[in-house]
Amino acid sequence: MTEELYRRLLAEAESDYEGFWARRAREEIDWIKPFTRTLDESNAPHYRWFDDGVLNVSVNCLDRHIAQRADKPAIVFEGEPGDVRVLTYRELLAEVGRFANALRAQGINTGDRVVIYMPMVPEAVIAMQACARIGAIHSVVFGGFSGESLKGRIIDAGATAVVTADGGHRGGRIIGLKAICDQVLDECPTVRTLFVLKRAGNAIAWRPGRDIWWHEAVADVSADCAPVAVGSEHPLYLLYTSGSTGRPKGIQHASAGYLLGTILTMRWVFDIREDDVFWCTADVGWVTGHSYVAYGPLACGATMVMYEGAPTIPDPGRFWDLCERHRVSVFYTAPTAIRALKKHGDDYPRGHDLSRLRLLGSVGEPINPEAWMWYYQVIGQGRCPIVDTWWQTETGVHMIAPIPGIVALKPGSCTRPLPGIVADVVDAEGTPVTAPDEGGFLVIKRPWPSMLRTIWGDPERYRETYWERFQNRYYVSGDGARRDADGYFWVMGRVDDVLKVSGHRLGTMEIESVLVAHPLIAEAAVVGRPDELTGEAICAFVVPRGPRPSGDERAALIAELRAWVGEKIGPIAKPADIRFADNLPKTRSGKIMRRLLRAVARGETVDEDVSTLENPDILRQLQGHDPQ
Ligand code: 6R9
16 A cells, blocks of 8 residues: 555545445445445444445455456465465365355255364365355354364354364374264254365264265365355354353354455555465464455455464474465464464574565464564564554454554554544543553444444344443443554553453353363362463462362362363363462452452462452462462
């Protein structure tokens, strides 16, 4: 983007907000029937965008490139074992068409929910695009989540089909995804069909009548699948994410507004060009993998790299080796990956030709100065801007991020809101914080096209979670932030009970309810503490039903509880620390004092007056002054 265009866009959004978005939507989307209404606020906060327009998202990602780019690689895939597969736009369109027809043949129709539980292979994207083609609503579940988590999401979404693989390669092992499906599908009565991709070749059980091999389902099927025309507001997908209370919620995104957001941010923030090779390392199980693997790059006709496995297989140079061999020019990853790879030293990146890189991106958590410097100097060789992108599952796409080359960078700041995004920092009353560097709630003051539309099946929870805090006036992100004297945003992290552990979003309550479901546990409280490598680490305070264990018994119970959480949620949710106590610090009204627990988890001394606690002595025990 040019400086002049940037200024023009900002001015246009400021003076004519709806017109700004309407023009972008007309420029960027191929409409089957153009829209005439831009923003419908009549049922706020359930906003509707471009709602009388008709389109198909997969046509916008695939068909529209055939005239110009049919033989351009769309996906350059590399498996963890080293197998490489390139799919051109023509080939990808054919694969999507075939699988879309296979879905239809199993009776899956527009509006039906399809859960995708896959390794990071092209078929994950093919399945998502195939759903979009027939207007089925996909819900991708990260392959690192447990069977229990998978089951909860299938049931909540009421999915009629699940797409999985025999297994995927990760960290030198095979993750048996089909076996995990087998464990839970009997308890998911809505599921009629399980599509199974043959990927890792591991032995699997088979349920005739329910299970279908992917390759058989597409064997004698036409590659031509007429796209279903859907309205702009037709749900494109659900993606479950953790909140501060209760079970994960199904964030529902709409078709047109979301597509528009992915295209604009690919252009504005990643400055995507025809000859770029784009690589976003996120798994399609997270929102980053939706917007910047499955949709954005394809909608812009880009070539992207997709990698199945762990960054350290066969050695910690794998990412840089991939960048070199596939000539990656725009690279997007999370601070946690940068920190993990930095730990292995400079020789790995230095041993690879990274001269094609021109732009680097960061997402998922604040990036610390050490990681930033290493990313900038060693990976970007002092040549590549780093775009630090702040956004959420709920926002759909980048909200606050620099325009490379135009907005000057400050390490650790996501800089300024993108054109058309009205972000602010407000105090507890909702009044904008004007003093530089004073913290407050990060809010968005006007609806934007790629925003979530609701929580699947729970509109009330949608209103409560995101809008009630400031009487429906602002979208409440759940993050705290400050603005400096230049108006730059510095995101300070969550103000609720959501954790980002290695960039993965988890709710403390979810982990607590799993811990207390263990027969030996009476009570539990989970908080985050800073961690050099994972950003935040999970710290659990646990009250056993019996006496506090010690010695070998204690070690065994810790191992058991970690395994239990891994089995119920997924390995990413295993607490780093587990501390046992006879009780938890509570107010006289019985509320757990999380603030105190956070201080204890950080190893800070608690010097405030704790005499109002119901049980002040418990602090000594938690701090470890009592023998454990
Ligand atoms: C895209 C994604 C959202 C939460 C968000 C915030 C944190 C994301 C960030 C960042 C500081 C950034 N977050 N990007 N914090 N700087 N550039 O991560 O979505 O998984 O829903 O998490 O992640 O706390 O509220 P999601």
